[in-house]
Amino acid sequence: MDPGDVEYEPISVKAVLAEMKDTAELLIDLSYSAVLHGSDEVAAEVLELEERMDVLQMQARMSLLMAARSPEDAEALAPVLGVVGAAEKISDAAGDIAKIVLEDIGIPEAMRTAIPEAVETVVRAQVASDSDYRDVSLGDCNLETETGVRVIAIRRAGEWIVNPDRTTTFEADDVALLRGTETALSTVYEAVTGDAYDPPEPVDSSIDDLDRAVDSIVLMKNMSELAVDLAYGAVLFDSEGVAEEVVELEAEVDALKSRFEAWVLRAAPRVEDPITLRGLVHLASATEVISDAALEISEGVLRGLDTHPVVAAAVEESDEVIVRLTVAAGSQLADASLGELEVKTATGMRVIAVRRGDGDWVVSPGPExxxxxxxxLIAKGTRAGAGRLADLAGADDPIDA
Structure with missing residues (x-):
């Protein structure tokens, strides 16, 4: 749809913001997966979603402009416009990443085996007419619990379901976007499509500087995604401490990009065809834009402006929720490591930050x-997973003040 076709109509700003958040996060996953698989089909889905995001941001801006009737309204709504603009920037950056594939800009093969070490893979799977999953709901097949694979979106007859729930049913010819490990995806992909899953083959690089450049991009991607998660967390909990961590992450991404550029220039004379490095340069630039957008999301909190209730509500009600909870004395989590209790596997929640009792932050905690x-704990995942994590932590409320 052309954003020029959009006309003003009364809509729920909260619903639009929630969909923009879900769509922006989905676009990040899809765009990197398109690069990973060299998939024109996945890259095309990114551009379809980017067009949807253009419509959403236009609707959000029109509604916010209609709502501002005084200087006080303008002050309250300014951070909301910042969140809208930031989501749009993430969308545009994802589109630029997808074009690396669609326009054959070129990227070293070694990149395609570096990304799986950093993230779960997202694949596009079209539901076959004879699939075992056809006409089965996500709740009935219990897909995520049984296999570890999550359906993050479904496109049906040109329309997107970006937050499928347990009542959502697979239909023939649906395009399902599946996220999980390579091993888990292999079985589910074949059951959904009837075709074998073909993961990328490992490729070794003999150029150390190129390896360092690829490692830098993987780290930049991880930090940028974490920055986006923390930025939404800062908005939801009106936490200046979390917002300051976003500032640190954005600065680190900038520093990594500078080192990346140096390593690419050093590697270029030893690469058979230096033109293949263009894609890496595009990827690094787009990744930096994502971290900059995260900073914009948290800017209102950093400047002492109160979080508008509609933004907090939208973040809370989006597809993947961000929760904060306090670990109770005597709970299973107290005095244990995240790895010991296999928190991510057991709950489906990813702990993205820990604030110690003395106020210090541990950002992007590991199994140890x-x-x-x-x-x-600040964690991200499904609502059901939030309840399971709350049980482990002995918390009464998974969104604990």
């Missing part, structure tokens, strides 16, 4: 990170 009673 120990959790103590009184620690505040």
């Amino acid at each position: 990170t120990a959790v103590r009673d009184g620690d505040v």
Whole structure:
């Protein structure tokens, strides 16, 4: 749809913001997966979603302009416009990443085996007419619990379902976007499509500087995604401490990009065809834009402006929720590491930050990170997963103040 066709109509700003958040996060996953698989089909889905995001941002801006009737309204709504603009920037950056594939800009083969180490893979799977999953709901097949694969979106007859729930049913010819590990995806992809899953083959690079450049991009991607998660968390919880972590991450991404550029220039004389490095340069630039957008999301919190209730509500009600909870003394999590209890596997929640009792932050904690009673966890995942994590932490409310 052309954004020029959009006309003003009364809509729920909260619903639009929630869909923009879900769509922006989905676009990040899809765009990198398109690069990983060299998939024109997945890249095309990115551009379809980018067009949808253009419509959403236009609707959001019109509604916000209609709502501002005084200087006080303008002050309250300014951070909301920042969130809208940031989501649009993420969308545009994802589109630029997809064009690396669609326009054959070129990227070293080694890149395609570096990304799986950093993220779960997203694949596009069209439901076959004879699939075992046809006419089965997500709740009935219990897909995520049984296989570890999550359906993050479905496109049906040109329309997107960006937050499928347990009542959503697979239909023949649906395009399902599946996220999970390569091993788990292999079985599910074949059951959904009837075709074998063909993951990328490992490729070794003999150029150290190129390897360092690829490693830098993988780290930039991880940090940018974490920055986006934390930025929404800062908005939801009106936390200046979390917002300051976004500032640090954005600065680190900038520094990584500078080092990346140096390594690419050093590697270029030893690459058979230096033109293949253009895609890496595009990828790094787009990734930096994503981290910049995260900073824009949290800017209102950093400047001391109160989070508008509609933004907090939209983040809370989006597809993947961000929760904060306090670890209770005597709970299973107290004095255990995230890895010991296999928190991500057991709950489906990814702990993205831990605030210690003394106020210090542990950003992007790993399996070895120990959790103590009184620690505040910020985690991302499904609502059901939030409940499971709350049980482990002995918290009464998974969104604990």
